[in-house]
Amino acid sequence: MAEIAFRxxxxxxGGAVAISDATFTVRDNEFFCFFGPPLSGKSTILRLxxxxxxxxxxxxxxxxxxxNLASPADRNVAMVFQNLALFPHMTARENIRxxxxxxxxxxxxxxxxLAEVSEKLxxxxxxxxxxxxxxxxxxxxxxxxxxxxxxxVAYLMDDPISALDAxxxxxxxxxxxxxxxxxxxxxxxxxxxxxxxxxxxDRMAIxxxxxxxxxxxxxxxxxxxASTYVARLLGSPTMNILPVEMSAGSATVAEGAITVAGLAxxxxxxxIGLRPEDIKVAPxxxxxxxxxxxxxxxEPLGGYTVxxxxxxxxxxxxxxxxQPDIRPEALVALxxxxxxxxxxxxxxxxxxPAAEQF
Ligand code: ADP
Ligand code: MG
Numbered sequence: 001m002a003e004i005a006f007r008x009x010x011x012x013x014g015g016a017v018a019i020s021d022a023t024f025t026v027r028d029n030e031f032f033c034f035f036g037p038p039l040s041g042k043s044t045i046l047r048l049x050x051x052x053x054x055x056x057x058x059x060x061x062x063x064x065x066x067x068n069l070a071s072p073a074d075r076n077v078a079m080v081f082q083n084l085a086l087f088p089h090m091t092a093r094e095n096i097r098x099x100x101x102x103x104x105x106x107x108x109x110x111x112x113x114l115a116e117v118s119e120k121l122x123x124x125x126x127x128x129x130x131x132x133x134x135x136x137x138x139x140x141x142x143x144x145x146x147x148x149x150x151x152x153v154a155y156l157m158d159d160p161i162s163a164l165d166a167x168x169x170x171x172x173x174x175x176x177x178x179x180x181x182x183x184x185x186x187x188x189x190x191x192x193x194x195x196x197x198x199x200x201x202d203r204m205a206i207x208x209x210x211x212x213x214x215x216x217x218x219x220x221x222x223x224x225x226a227s228t229y230v231a232r233l234l235g236s237p238t239m240n241i242l243p244v245e246m247s248a249g250s251a252t253v254a255e256g257a258i259t260v261a262g263l264a265x266x267x268x269x270x271x272i273g274l275r276p277e278d279i280k281v282a283p284x285x286x287x288x289x290x291x292x293x294x295x296x297x298x299e300p301l302g303g304y305t306v307x308x309x310x311x312x313x314x315x316x317x318x319x320x321x322x323q324p325d326i327r328p329e330a331l332v333a334l335x336x337x338x339x340x341x342x343x344x345x346x347x348x349x350x351x352x353p354a355a356e357q358f
Contacts, residue, residue: 001028002063002077002153002186004049008056011044011210017042018149020210021058024316026154026188027203031180033189035233036207042190044154044210049188051075053093061283078152080144084275085136086131092142093127095111099150110149120183136161136168137175146181154186162193163282169193173200194234198222208228228348231273237317238343255312257293262338269351273342281326282333290333297328309334 004026011019019041019252026032047053047059051072066326067075087097094119118124118204121141128200131139147155165351180187191197197204198218202234206221208212218234225231226308231239244263245252251263253272258279263272284292296315299306300323307318307326311334318334326332343351 003028003061004077004154004186004188005061005064006045006048007059007061007325009048009055009060011048011053011054013305018047019055022210022212023058024205024212026186028186029184031187031189031200031202033197033201033204034207034327035191035192035194035201035204035232038192039209039312040207042207044184044193045080045207046158046190048077049075049154076150076152077154077156079156079158079200080147086139086143086146086174088131091125092134092138092145093131095131095142096127096145096149099146108287115150117148120148121145121179122324132343136172140172140175141179152185154188156188156190158190160189161196162191169196169308176200180225185261195236198234198289206233208301224350225273225342226350228271228344229340230274231344232351235275237276237319240279240316241271241273241344242314242316244269246270248303254293254314254316257275257291257311257314257334258316259290259333260338261335262342263341265269266296266311268345269343270346271344271348274336275340276317276319277340278305278340279316279322280335280338281309281318281324282335284331284333290335292331293334295326295328295330295332298326307332 006022006024008020009019010017022045034045037040044053051067055068060277062075066084094115096114097110098251118127121144123138123141124144126134126138131142134142135253161169164172173196189271191198200336201218203217204221205212209228214230221230222234223233228241243253246269251260253260279311284290293309293311296308296310305320305324307320309316309318309332316334345351
């Protein structure tokens with residue numbers, strides 16, 4: 001079992017802060033994802049867990065034991081490298097055996113371990129193949145098997161499937177999720193792809209320039225982002241963030257082009273966020289109560305349609321189910337349920353913060 005915790009960990013390179021006061025707990029047996037843009041500190045967190053880096057301040061604990069001064073070998077956490085890290089001239093079997101052969105383990109023990117992990121990962125039938133003859137998902141399994149023969153307490157993966165093409169990425173992330181559940185081991189996973197993070201993680205942490213901005217399940221964070229920064233990172237198309245004017249108990253959004261009935265006239269609200277799927281697009285007709293907006297462009301994606309609309313001075317994206325008969329330049333009326341509106345104060349902090357923060 002392995003629970004991994006950071007308590008107020010800061011890591012600097014020269015004068016620059018790479019990780020700033022990070023506090024989190026990855027629970028035993030959890031698929032935990034760090035998600036953030038490039039250079040936000042994701043790889044540094046993995047190197048700190050592995051023991052390749054030491055924090056400047058703060059404490060790292062594995063199963064409650066402080067490990068700041070423990071060597072990587074002593075921590076027994078395994079980094080699973082990308083597919084590319086398999087030796088191309090060796091079969092899957094030789095690749096998996098390699099860490100034990102290198103340690104001069106007894107032949108009998110090596111074969112026992114190989115049989116055990118092959119069964120767990122369902123790769124017994126492909127052991128004779130070299131990596132080039134394996135599918136993306138199979139290569140991933142072999143790479144994990146190679147880490148698994150060492151029997152670590154937890155696995156770390158640094159953007160492991162970013163090099164694969166889109167179709168293979170989708171296939172492989174499902175495999176990864178499945179494998180983690182079957183193995184029942186803690187997995188700390190890094191990605192810069194929001195859809196991948198949402199798809200695989202039991203819980204995730206959102207990073208911005210070395211600082212953790214929010215921790216929660218993907219849906220908790222999607223439904224209650226703690227800030228406009230977090231809100232914009234999740235979802236495709238991304239959340240519409242619009243300036244709002246509050247006065248005397250009523251809200252005006254996009255110069256009155258979007259109607260939100262019953263939005264609380266809270267003086268602190270500076271911006272509101274509307275998810276594209278929460279915006280209702282209706283045809284506008286003369287005499288309608290709602291103000292008209294003009295459709296800018298329409299993207300039919302089959303199962304749903306993305307409609308970009310000029311609403312007052314704002315450009316808003318709405319996602320409509322199916323294939324509605326909406327054309328560019330058409331006049332439409334936009335509305336949204338007050339219950340679906342995200343409210344942010346000046347500076348971007350959510351007014352209803354996420355249920356679970358840190
Ligand atoms: P990510 O993996 O999210 O792209 P990193 O953890 O690699 O981010 O980097 C976080 C910050 O730390 C960046 O500003 C990066 O330039 C800096 N950094 C990372 N490793 C080093 C290093 N070995 N020396 C100096 N700066 C580093
Ligand atoms: Mg990185």
